[in-house]
Amino acid sequence: MSHRTYNIAMVSDFFFPQPGGVESHIYQLATKLVDRGHKIIIVTHAYEDRKGIRYLTNGIKVYHVPFAVIYRSATFPTVFSFFPLFRNIMIREQIEIVHGHASLSSLCHEALLHARTMGLRTVFTDHSLYGFADAASILTNKLLKFTLSDVDHIICVSHTCKENTVLRAALDPLMVSVIPNAVVSENFRPLNYPAEPPAPGAAFKQTPPAHQLGSNDPITIVVISRLFYNKGIDLLTASIPRILENHPNTRFVIAGSGPKAIDLEQMIEQNVLQDKVEMLGPVRHDQVRDIMVCGHIYLHPSLTEAFGTVIVEAASCGLYVVCTAVGGIPEVLPGHMTVFANPEEESIVTAMGKAIAALRANKVRTERFHDQVKAMYSWDNIAKRTERVYRGITGDISESEFYGYDERNAAEWSATRGRSGVRSFALIDRLKRYYGCGVWAGKLFCLCVVIDYLIFLFCEWWWPRDRIDIAADWPRKQLQSDDEDEKA
Template sequence: METLRIGMFAWESLHSIKVGGIAAHVTELAETLASMGHEVQVFTRKGCYRDYDEINGVHYQRVDHDSSGDIVHQMNSMCDSMYDRFKSFKNHYGDFDILHGHDWHPVNVLCRIKKKYESPFVLTYHSTEWGRNGNYPGNWRGSDEISHREWKGGYEASQVIATQEQFKKEIQNLYKVPDYKISLVPNGIYPGKMEKDVDPDEVKTRHGIDPSSPVVLFTGRMSYQKGPDMLVDAIPHVLDNERDTNFVFIGEGDMRTHCERMAYDMGIKDSCHFLGYAPTDVLTDWMNTAEMACVPSRNEPFGIVVLEAWDACRPVVATDAINLIDNFSNGILSYRHSGSVAWGINYALDGLNGPYTKQMGINGNKLAKTKYNWNNIAKHTLDTYRRAMEI
């Protein structure tokens, strides 16, 4: 197998500034590629870290940038710093075989490198500005500049990666990326990443929840795209069915205060626990304590939380924005409104006294270990790299 030198560009990783799901994707994909014998240099932001580290076989080239102004200004500065770092590396150590950018943030530096050195690059879309803002025709609330960079990245890239079929269609509808140029490569997870031996009774008691009460877990960004308000709106319909159910929300975002106010106004605040940002150990405690996870997304490029729940053998109730679930086999699919979400949760709660709710989590765990393990994902990514290098 040919050994590749891969330059990966991302605004976050687990070993630099961490913002969201891109961090785990970049880090775990890079580590898997390195374990296969490839050289991976990750260009990312410095934060409070050192300029350079080698961690788990991956080289991290971290850069400073101007953190003032809006996100577009910050990414302009980051791209300038990444370009200088890339040019210095290239002058000292030679060429890269392929470059790989993640989302819109590094598009400017990738296009600049392509123009100067004729270097092919692959771009993975992790979301779109349209999807993040829940927009529909005539209801645009996002950034035109960010959308332009998403289009520009798809236009300039030799190959584009989408994480699932529905998201591929979204990208093509928005940015007209031709079919021959786009590959489907799903997200992945390390087997056992979320699995943890915990005492569920102790975790619940610590947060004032009766150990016998079932818990529904939401984890992710508290944003319109992810639908936490839809879950809050569903809660009274669940409490009518199972009055002692509790709902734990882990994550920050612009909708957290709104959701807390909704819970207060609806008289259900005692059943809701908004924990905000939580470190990994707290997240894994709850993922292994909750009876199920709920993913009420309005728009979802992939849904890594589904894999995380399956890794802990937890069933998932999700909207049909998620394309990973085989309905009634490894989870429950609902429509994208609160009444349907409530129906799905009630169906799973009703099955807690029998085998079928638990079996959905077990079935999901098997799928996560086979189809969505990082070795499979890395092999598909390498196939995409080779197609890009042939152009």
């Protein structure tokens, strides 16, 4: 089978220069897909001095569209005003597949709606977990149900995330694949792997590696996180004084920014811990490894997490991980690399005590973690699995191969499920899917789709496609062999 390539647009409010897991995921996935011969563009909002079009490594083109940011880098939802600009970009770049990321990204939801109206294939990747009871979650889930009613396929970063998304958006589980995050293990090497001097400007002078700690050597605990409530910063603030009281020969390095930073600073002042806790503030992603290798334990007290890429990065750097057993975190690393705690102050203090005791007794072989993580997580593998989704939704592989059912059951399958992978673009079929989203919501969703379609027809008349210049493509890379592609 020949290796077909696609023109793909990744759309999300969350992208570089803002640091974060979603941002890193989009960039790394895009880079590996370019290596496999695909054309990738990224559509996000403007970031301060980053406006218009930028080019990144491998010729990835980034469109920074001028929309107002309202909260945590998410743009103000406009529903329809993005459509003319979005249509222009899709036609200029000859896009075939639109891949949206993140449930709270307004640009993502709007792009998926407009893409279906334009007759483009769509994929959505969910990176987060949300509840069902509070007002914000109810509204988010209703919006997600609207968007995903007409998306060709959904990707989740963990099995827990898949269960959460299927319930929130009332999806057929067969339309949802689990493809985890990964790390570039070469960028997260332990100190002296291979032999190298400590990074200049490190937060603390490096003490012996975790597997060589003596009974009196100080232990450094690293925390790198956005300082928000859902990241468990309240638990961290309450736990640090108790951990330092129980284990005087320890110290903390905390990197990140957010509204909870003031709580940590007040805790440090009240307990006079300036010589034990250092807050580094916001850091770039390329600085994360230099901070991590100065420590021995990584503490991740999150209250909810779909995957937790940072704990994989920490393990790759040779740190012993203490984390809360919430969301998809228990799926990420094997038990010998982690100590799990409940999302409670007492449990975190106890888990940290176990981790420190294990390191003091040299019971944990952290020097082996890097090679083990390297074998478990690879962006090349993630790109191949994502490419298989693209091939499934475009019909380039058979339905039976994509969904894994026997051809002999094809008639029964079609009678009960229909063609989930390749959905009809016909307006009446789309309206049927949206109408089932609720007694009142279904009617509102149908109205939005009809208005979107009328705007599309107007744009086709007012600004014909033949008047839109086609952008020149960056030279595409060629795969050396299609053998791995066939096995993906």
